[in-house]
Amino acid sequence: LSLYSSPARETKYVENPQTQLEEGVSRLRHVMEPYTAWCQLGFFFFFFLGTELIDSSKVKVDSSLCSDFFSEGCEFLQNPPAGFYPRLGVIGFAGIVGLFLARGSRIKKLVYPAGLMGIGASVYYPQQAVSIAKVAGTQLYDWSLQGYIAVESLWKDN
Secondary structure: OOOOOOOOOOOOOOOOOOOOOHHHHHHHHHHHHHHHHHHHHHHHHHHHHOOOHHHHHHHHOOOOOHHHHHHHHHHHHHOOOOHHHHHHHHHHHHHHHHHHHHHOOHHHHHHHHHHHHHHHHHOHHHHHHHHHHHHHHHHHHHHHHHHHHHHHHHHHOO
């Protein structure tokens, strides 16, 4: 036995046959290819050609009902405050982690992502979190008081 050479092995690549699901997905991708290329081209023109496209579309948007909201959103996304996109990424990642942790129950799938995103947002925006917590606290107190009154009236009637 030689320490420096190994015997030549004959290997042959064998491709696994496609399943019906794989064939269906392949056909669907080929059918949808022109539409996805069109969407990618539109995405490229909208986001990379920038201001000319947005300025030309403002005329159409200003006649709609939500023109103020749309124009403010476009202006905000064109000139975001410093560190906005990294913060948005961390908050979004917290939501994805919440989805990963919420295996099983449907209630968990609603509570965990929203809770983790809320915690992430409150870390970056503490003043807004305090104001939202105050409003939510008063609403929760009002709802609990209404529930207490309803239960008390049912208890007294019986």
